[in-house]
Amino acid sequence: MRLERRDNTPLVLMIAAPVVAVVIALALSGVLIALAGVNPLDAYYEMVKGAFGSRLSISETLTRTTPLILTGLAAAVAFRARLWNIGGEGQLYLGALVAAWLGHSLASVVPGPLAIVIILLAGMVAGALLLLGPVILRIRLGVDEVVTTLILNFIVLLFVSMMIEGPLKDPLAFGWPQSVPVDREVLLPKLLERSRLHIGLLVAIFAAVVVWVVQSRTVFGMETKAAGLNPKAASFAGIKLGKTLLAVACISGGLAGLAGAIEVTGLKGYVTLDLSPGYGYSGIVVAMLAGLNPIGVVITAVFVAIVFVGADSMSRALGVPSFIADVIVSISLLTMLVCLLFTSYRVRR
Amino acid sequence: MEALDIFTSASLWGAVLRIATPLIFGTLGALICERSGVLNLGIEGIMTLGAMVAWMTVYQGADLWTGLFVAAVCGGMFGLLHAFLTVPLGLSQHVTGLGITLFASSLTYYIYRLALPVSSSPPTIEPFQPLAIPGLSDIPFIGEALFSQTAPTYLAIFAIVVTAYVFTRTPLGLAIRMTGENPHAVEAQGLNPVRIRIGTIVVGSALMAMGGAFLTTATFNSFFPTMVQGRGWVCIALVVFASWRPGKALLGALLFALFDAYQLRLQHVIDNAIPYQLFLMVPYVLSIVALVIMSRRARVPQALMAPYRKGER
Numbered sequence: 291m292r293l294e295r296r297d298n299t300p301l302v303l304m305i306a307a308p309v310v311a312v313v314i315a316l317a318l319s320g321v322l323i324a325l326a327g328v329n330p331l332d333a334y335y336e337m338v339k340g341a342f343g344s345r346l347s348i349s350e351t352l353t354r355t356t357p358l359i360l361t362g363l364a365a366a367v368a369f370r371a372r373l374w375n376i377g378g379e380g381q382l383y384l385g386a387l388v389a390a391w392l393g394h395s396l397a398s399v400v401p402g403p404l405a406i407v408i409i410l411l412a413g414m415v416a417g418a419l420l421l422l423g424p425v426i427l428r429i430r431l432g433v434d435e436v437v438t439t440l441i442l443n444f445i446v447l448l449f450v451s452m453m454i455e456g457p458l459k460d461p462l463a464f465g466w467p468q469s470v471p472v473d474r475e476v477l478l479p480k481l482l483e484r485s486r487l488h489i490g491l492l493v494a495i496f497a498a499v500v501v502w503v504v505q506s507r508t509v510f511g512m513e514t515k516a517a518g519l520n521p522k523a524a525s526f527a528g529i530k531l532g533k534t535l536l537a538v539a540c541i542s543g544g545l546a547g548l549a550g551a552i553e554v555t556g557l558k559g560y561v562t563l564d565l566s567p568g569y570g571y572s573g574i575v576v577a578m579l580a581g582l583n584p585i586g587v588v589i590t591a592v593f594v595a596i597v598f599v600g601a602d603s604m605s606r607a608l609g610v611p612s613f614i615a616d617v618i619v620s621i622s623l624l625t626m627l628v629c630l631l632f633t634s635y636r637v638r639r
Numbered sequence: 640m641e642a643l644d645i646f647t648s649a650s651l652w653g654a655v656l657r658i659a660t661p662l663i664f665g666t667l668g669a670l671i672c673e674r675s676g677v678l679n680l681g682i683e684g685i686m687t688l689g690a691m692v693a694w695m696t697v698y699q700g701a702d703l704w705t706g707l708f709v710a711a712v713c714g715g716m717f718g719l720l721h722a723f724l725t726v727p728l729g730l731s732q733h734v735t736g737l738g739i740t741l742f743a744s745s746l747t748y749y750i751y752r753l754a755l756p757v758s759s760s761p762p763t764i765e766p767f768q769p770l771a772i773p774g775l776s777d778i779p780f781i782g783e784a785l786f787s788q789t790a791p792t793y794l795a796i797f798a799i800v801v802t803a804y805v806f807t808r809t810p811l812g813l814a815i816r817m818t819g820e821n822p823h824a825v826e827a828q829g830l831n832p833v834r835i836r837i838g839t840i841v842v843g844s845a846l847m848a849m850g851g852a853f854l855t856t857a858t859f860n861s862f863f864p865t866m867v868q869g870r871g872w873v874c875i876a877l878v879v880f881a882s883w884r885p886g887k888a889l890l891g892a893l894l895f896a897l898f899d900a901y902q903l904r905l906q907h908v909i910d911n912a913i914p915y916q917l918f919l920m921v922p923y924v925l926s927i928v929a930l931v932i933m934s935r936r937a938r939v940p941q942a943l944m945a946p947y948r949k950g951e952r
Contacts (some may be wrong), residue, residue, distance in 0.1 A: 293729075293948065322746075374733050433934045436680065436733055436877050438927055445923045446870045452916035515947055574737060611752035616745030623738040624720075627730045 293635040303633045308579050308590065311626035318625075319618045324556035326610045333614075340603025341596040347603070348452070349485035353557065355384070355588075357566070359494035361573025362550035362580065363501055363585040364417075368542035368602045370505070370582050372518040373425065373535055377439030379570025380446035381420050383561075385413035385547030387450050389554040390561045393472025402475035402632050409476060410493075414549040417547020418540040420446065425539040429532045443570070448562065454561055469561035478556035488556035494588075497545060501584040514538050516556055516562055525568060568616075581630065594619055645904045652784030656792055656902075657858065659896035663688070663795040664850030666881065666888045667802060672807065672843035673878055675836045676819040676942040680736025681721045682847050683871030684743030685714045686918055691747045694855035694862040695754065697764045707791065707852050714848020715841045717743050717850035719948035722840040726833050729946030742872070748864050761861040767791060789857045791849070795891070798846065803885040822889025822947040832947050847871070860875075869923065876926035880933045883940060891929070898925055 318331030341351045342626045359380045368375035375381075389409050396405045424438040454460075454469040478488040505511035516524040525531050549569060554561060576594055580586030601615035665682060672679040693710035696701055704711050718740060720905055724735045755762065767789035774785040806812035813833055822832035826878040850870070855862045877895065881887035 322749060370732075376737065392879055427931060429808070431931060431934050433930050434879070437872055437879075437930060440872045441869065441876065441923050441927055444872075445920050446921075448920050452914045455916075456914060479746040571737075571741060574734070575741070578734060611749050613749040613752055614708065617749050620738060620741035620745050622733070624724065624742060627724065627735060628728065631728055631730060 292638055293631075294638045296634055296636055299633045304581065306444075307581070307629040307633050308586075308626060311629040312593065313603055314625045315618055315622040318621050319614060321616060325613060326608075328608045328610050333608055333610055334531060335451065336604040336607050337550075337600030338535050339423065339600075340365050340607075341600035348483065349482050349487040351487070351592070351595050351599045352491055353471065353486050354599050355591045356488075356490045357549040357553055357558070357569045358572060358591035358594050359491075359498060360545050360552070361569045362576030362591050363494075363498055363573075363584055364542045364545040364549070365399070365574045365577035366515075366582040366584060366587055367501060367545065368538060369507075369577060370518050371514040371535060371537050372521070373437055373542065374434075374436045374540070375421055375542050375546075376436055376574065377421060377424065377543075377570070378444050378549075378573045379545035379566060379568065380439070380443040381417035381543045381564055382550035382553075382570050383446050384420050385417045385443070385550030386561050386565055387453060387458070388416040388547075388555045389413045389470070390469040390472055393476045393555055394458075394470040397473030397475040405476045405554070406474075406478065406555065409472075410548060413547045413554075414544035414553025416524050417545070418543040420547070421539045421543030422536065425535055429535060439484060443463055449630055450561060451563055454563070458561075460560065467563065471560045472555055476555055477559065479551070490552035490556040493548075498584045500504040500542075501545075507585060509541075510534075511570070517570060522527035537608070546573070572598075572619060575619050578623055578630075579626050614631050641908045645901060645908070649780045649783040650903060652780075652898050653787065654900040655893060655896045656785065656904055658899050659892045659894075660788075660857070660891040661791045661794050661850040661853045662877065662895060663799060663811060663875055663889060664846050664853065666877040667795075667867060668846030668850065669796055669874050669886060670883060670888055671802065671815075671846070672840050674819045674841040674883055674922065674940060675815045676822065676940055676945065676947070677722070677725055677836055678732045678736060678875075678944050679718070679721060679739075679772065679840060679843060679847075680733060680875065681717060681739030681743060681844065682736075682874055683867060683869070684740030684747075684869045685717050685844050685847045686851030686854075686871045687744045688717060688747045689714050690750050690855045690866060691851075691862050692848070693852030694764060695751070697856060698762065702854050703767055706856055707849055710848045710852035714851075715845040718841040718844025718846075721844065722837040725946065726836045726840070729948055732944050732946075745821055748800075751862060751864075753805045761863050762829040763860040764856070765855040766855075766860040781837065791853050791857055795853075799885050804835055806885065816940075817941055822942055823927060826949070836947070842911070847874075850874070852859075857864040859888030866887050873926045877928050879900055880926075880929040882936070882938055895922065895925065895929075898922060938939045 320572050323330040323333045340347055342348055364378050392409045392412055424435040427433040427438060428435045455467045458469045460468045460470045478490055481487045481489050481491060513529045516529055517531055521531055553565060558565060572594055576587055577589045579590040597618050598615045601612045605612035655826045665686060669679055669682055689710040692713045693706035696706040696709045724730045725732050769787045770790050772786040776782040814830055818832045819833045823831040852869060854866060860893045877888060877891040899922050902921045906915055906918050
């Protein structure tokens with residue numbers, strides 16, 4: 291038996307791959323749920339109910355989707371150009387910290403709506419700058435960006451901890467390590483009354499559309515794809531690899547930073563060390579499940595959000611540890627990788 | 640001057656070896672994988688898994704060595720999964736490795752939570768006690784610093800020696816190194832590069848799990864989530880720092896641990912003048928610095944991260 295490269299990939303396979311991957315992942319996770327003494331079908335029913343059962347749960351699922359779209363896009367954009375940005379988590383936190391800092395101090399100087407725009411842009415810049423470091427090290431010195439971006443996540447988290455226990459500490463938080471709150475003026479408008487859903491969701495979807503247009507309809511989009519598929523050929527064709535990677539880094543880091551700024555101005559209102567339950571890492575799964583397609587990212591982000599929100603309520607109802615959500619998501623990543631292989635290779639005897 | 644006095648205390652040098660042990664195991668594991676041409680980013684998750692499995696085995700009543708052994712076997716099994724995906728299937732080593740890390744750590748937390756309900760303070764076990772080597776441990780200063788460690792620390796150093804010997808003095812080592820440089824040449828020699836790679840990943844991953852296991856059976860006496868704290872990623876950086884050589888890997892881990900042990904003690908001397916987070920950042924910053932310094936001269940295995948498919952170039 292051997293693998294043989296396909297000449298072209300049928301569209302059916304492209305769409306079937308994530309579906310098959312998720313079904314296999316759910317089946318495998320079902321074994322673990324059974325280990326907890328719960329019927330997996332009951333558990334999955336509770337999860338769907340927990341994610342869709344009521345107006346509140348739907349709004350919660352969509353609230354969770356928002357940062358996942360953005361971190362998913364951040365990973366998708368970078369991976370397409372073979373830029374391994376694993377630092378989404380750190381970029382998110384830095385964007386969040388900048389947003390909290392500006393949100394606290396800016397509203398008194400600038401009118402609300404303008405302040406919001408400035409804050410979100412600043413969050414993007416923060417995320418982009420954080421990724422530029424590792425990318426410049428890669429271009430100039432050949433330092434692998436996987437390790438540097440991963441390690442930067444830990445450094446940023448310590449930096450955030452230092453800030454919210456130091457200069458940006460909320461004096462009214464009863465000693466809890468928590469940043470100063472953002473001004474009410476700069477909180478993002480709600481999308482749905484009596485819920486936590488905010489217009490950040492629309493911003494995220496808009497970002498996905500913009501990324502899709504840029505990738506499929508512009509020269510720059512073509513260049514990033516070429517740089518990822520075959521750097522040598524791309525460079526012969528006159529594409530400046532370094533410049534392209536830097537631009538991709540700005541977009542990728544910016545999207546992750548935006549995710550953080552939106553979490554702060556839309557949902558939390560301040561920064562704590564549990565602001566993100568690993569959105570940066572889940573974003574990688576979101577991107578891979580979507581086959582790095584920006585529109586696909588929106589759909590797979592909803593899926594991952596369903597798993598997380600659903601698992602929380604299922605855990606309360608049936609007592610299965612909510613870590614099962616992370617298990618489902620991570621197995622999906624591995625099964626998706628295998629399914630993706632069969633979209634570009636076939637098995638020959 | 641107090642800051643310099645730290646260096647003359649034997650307890651600092653004893654702590655260096657203790658802090659270095661998980662790094663030695665992890666770096667050695669990652670190095671063995673990479674020498675055959677496969678990057679194993681599953682390390683962080685496999686260390687987390689090893690930490691929990693070893694602790695849980697002992698908590699259920701087994702002895703410490705059984706705990707270490709079970710951890711190594713579980714690590715090897717995850718290595719086998721990584722190997723299956725990256726070697727015969729030739730999937731992206733970056734993404735697969737991250738997937739293994741996410742999977743191994745989430746599975747670890749799930750099983751831990753399943754076995755033990757939430758409690759305010761994690762349950763504990765009786766960890767490895769320092770093993771004073773007769774005679775040598777009586778030497779003033781050096782005895783306390785070097786020869787009063789726990790048994791797995793000696794094992795880690797022994798593993799480095801064995802690996803260095805296998806790599807440089809045996810046909811097996813030559814075959815592994817050649818697989819990392821040019822798998823097609825290995826094939827031409829009548830050896831099977833796929834099998835060699837699978838073997839190194841399994842052995843490497845078992846070592847990584849033992850590094851994690853050391854944390855719960857010697858450094859601490861309980862397991863808690865996120866306890867590995869990026870040590871796996873540091874190990875990946877240390878492999879580059881060591882230019883893929885076992886001896887230099889030992890040196891790198893020790894240097895790194897020296898900085899870590901020193902900053903811990905410096906925190907007490909300096910007190911609250913500098914935020915403690917800055918000290919905690921030092922190890923991470925150092926590993927990036929090490930990468931930057933060494934990346935240029937490092938002799939990277941030529942076939943690292945290049946999947947090998949028979950008949951495909």
